[in-house]
Amino acid sequence: MNDVLLRTENLGISFGGLKAVEGLNLEVRKGQLYGLVGPNGAGKTTVFNMLTGVNLPTEGTFFLDGEELRGKSQEAINRKGIARTFQNIRLFVNMSVVRNVMVGLHNQPEFHCNAFTSMFRLPRHYEEEATMRDKAKEILKIFDLYEERNNLSCNLPYGKQRKLEIARALATNPKLLLLDEPAAGMNPNETEDLMTIVRRLRDEFDLTILLIEHDMHFVSGLCDEITVLNFGQTLAHGTPEEALNDPEVIRAYIGN
Amino acid sequence: MKTLKYFKKQFAVKHFISYFVLIGVILVMAVLSATGALSRSAYSTLTKIGYSMILAVSLNLVVGFLGELSLGHAGFMCVGAYIGCFIFNLLEPVTGSGILTLIIAMLSGGVSAAIFGFIIGVPALRLRGDYLAICTLAFGEIVRNVFKNLPFFGGAKGLNTGLFDRTTLLFVTLVTVLVVLAIVQNLIRSKHGRAITAIRDNEIAARAMGVNVTYYKLLVFVLSAFAAGLSGVLYGKAVGIIRQDNFSYNYSIEILVMVVLGGIGSMNGSLIAATIITAVTVFLQNPPPAIRDALNLGDDTLAIVKTIAYAVILILIIMYNNAPVFAGLREKLSIKKLFAKFKKKDPGNISADEAKWDRITTKIEMDEVLRVDVKKREGELTDPDKPERGAK
Numbered sequence: 239m240n241d242v243l244l245r246t247e248n249l250g251i252s253f254g255g256l257k258a259v260e261g262l263n264l265e266v267r268k269g270q271l272y273g274l275v276g277p278n279g280a281g282k283t284t285v286f287n288m289l290t291g292v293n294l295p296t297e298g299t300f301f302l303d304g305e306e307l308r309g310k311s312q313e314a315i316n317r318k319g320i321a322r323t324f325q326n327i328r329l330f331v332n333m334s335v336v337r338n339v340m341v342g343l344h345n346q347p348e349f350h351c352n353a354f355t356s357m358f359r360l361p362r363h364y365e366e367e368a369t370m371r372d373k374a375k376e377i378l379k380i381f382d383l384y385e386e387r388n389n390l391s392c393n394l395p396y397g398k399q400r401k402l403e404i405a406r407a408l409a410t411n412p413k414l415l416l417l418d419e420p421a422a423g424m425n426p427n428e429t430e431d432l433m434t435i436v437r438r439l440r441d442e443f444d445l446t447i448l449l450i451e452h453d454m455h456f457v458s459g460l461c462d463e464i465t466v467l468n469f470g471q472t473l474a475h476g477t478p479e480e481a482l483n484d485p486e487v488i489r490a491y492i493g494n
Numbered sequence: 495m496k497t498l499k500y501f502k503k504q505f506a507v508k509h510f511i512s513y514f515v516l517i518g519v520i521l522v523m524a525v526l527s528a529t530g531a532l533s534r535s536a537y538s539t540l541t542k543i544g545y546s547m548i549l550a551v552s553l554n555l556v557v558g559f560l561g562e563l564s565l566g567h568a569g570f571m572c573v574g575a576y577i578g579c580f581i582f583n584l585l586e587p588v589t590g591s592g593i594l595t596l597i598i599a600m601l602s603g604g605v606s607a608a609i610f611g612f613i614i615g616v617p618a619l620r621l622r623g624d625y626l627a628i629c630t631l632a633f634g635e636i637v638r639n640v641f642k643n644l645p646f647f648g649g650a651k652g653l654n655t656g657l658f659d660r661t662t663l664l665f666v667t668l669v670t671v672l673v674v675l676a677i678v679q680n681l682i683r684s685k686h687g688r689a690i691t692a693i694r695d696n697e698i699a700a701r702a703m704g705v706n707v708t709y710y711k712l713l714v715f716v717l718s719a720f721a722a723g724l725s726g727v728l729y730g731k732a733v734g735i736i737r738q739d740n741f742s743y744n745y746s747i748e749i750l751v752m753v754v755l756g757g758i759g760s761m762n763g764s765l766i767a768a769t770i771i772t773a774v775t776v777f778l779q780n781p782p783p784a785i786r787d788a789l790n791l792g793d794d795t796l797a798i799v800k801t802i803a804y805a806v807i808l809i810l811i812i813m814y815n816n817a818p819v820f821a822g823l824r825e826k827l828s829i830k831k832l833f834a835k836f837k838k839k840d841p842g843n844i845s846a847d848e849a850k851w852d853r854i855t856t857k858i859e860m861d862e863v864l865r866v867d868v869k870k871r872e873g874e875l876t877d878p879d880k881p882e883r884g885a886k
Contacts (some may be wrong), residue, residue: 245595248782270602278773290702292698293606309703309817312701312702313701313704313705313706313707316701316703316704317704318703321702321703322702322704324698324699328698328699328702329696329699330691330692330696330699330700331695331696332694332695333690333691333692333695337688340685341688341689341692341703341705342703343685343702344685344688344689344703344705345704345705345706347704348739349685352687353681353713354774356680356681356685356686356687357677357680357681357684358680359680360679363684364498364501365499365500366685367500367684367685368499370685406703407702409703410703414693422856430867471598474644493559
């Protein structure tokens, strides 16, 4: 199994006595669109928080490309290749759209000019700023945000803010992209639009995408494989048809 | 050449206006001092304005861009003043009391303050908001009292450093203002500045984007403390004797008032506010005898008024900026709007002349508005897949 990108081994976390996530075993292969679904409070976002280093797992561990990342800081995990978006949008609200993306580009190896270079405006600074801005504009074009590049990010409509968050995460050049409810609050047209973009991301950027979503149309239309969580336990696992028709899953969502 | 092209493209006069003004001020001062038009008190006031500007700009970096409230800026200044001037005194027999000694003293004062900035930066990684403010406040008071009790820094009597040549000191101060301003602005308008602003806007998201929060917080604290240390040495050489009670809590607040009055996050504002506040302070401390006699006041009654005035200014500005009651007023008085009004005459503003209602320009505008609306609706009908702008 050489093509496994993300592997979690018995991953779990408890806050005090509450076991938010327990014994999660995921195997996300390269280039896969993997869905994480479940009712509210199932622990999906907590899984994301563990994978990005916000919360330290109390049991188990996880590997990206065979490298153990448990216990690393958020910055280090991002540099290793996991980027995420947030369920409640967390943009840099006082910055323009293009600058938001440029913050994402900040850590790329080709932009390594130090603070000293910038303070004294050495030629290198200008070169890098120019390349960075061009690259940010390229990324914005993918998401159809190029026209809005000089607007403040807080003035964008909701759907575009979500897209900008994905653009910003993409700018960090991740191997694995975690999308936390990317379609929440979008109208059906925007959701369709987003689905095309997500597919394009996987195909053009060789990305592996792990996403949380409540919109079952979105999940079944997009994902190759899903895992259903409920109260921190894994309920079902498999292709969307299999997993969503699992009697346990139906009971969790609808009741007996 | 890519570099030059980018520079031209990104060049905006408004980014450089403060430099031009400062260089202008330096030239005017050079002419004035060459003709001997500046009095003794003018030199001391101008130097005071200069080092206040350095303090305000460096505090604005912490408060306005990193978004952390620091109430210990006078503490950093205190460290710089004592250690820088102490080294000045040590070096004086060797290198003389020229500009070289002053520069060495300033650098050593700045570096020692920067070390303390690093020490304060470490808790700043864990604390934020009010708690960090209390921590920095305590730092300022502790530093002051430590220097008070060290005998080789002169103890409670203060460290005697001797006055520096007034003219040279004024120009060194003004050039330092220029350099500090350039460094701080260059830092802000770079990828590092974006990272710092990102931390202010949303620390969690900044971390998730790979911004090294530890590094940038320490960088900002160290840089701002360094600048405060420089201004401490300039202060020491301007007043001749350093007394620890000048670096009290009140002075930190005075610097904060400059930042808040000028606008948090606005460097030009900080420069202007530093000038105003310092000028007012000097005026209140030494009011012209005529005014003092007319009001029948004691020697330092007005100096006490100053402290109250700062508190009132701070409260009023914060209320004005945040209270919902003033929302309408803020809208009306916003500088952007005033500028827009100033720049282009609004063609729609025809209330003064009623006959103009029939003029064609207005009609065309209305038509245009309508046409855009129709076009948009048609677009919607023909292309239902395209998401509507502004839809939620």
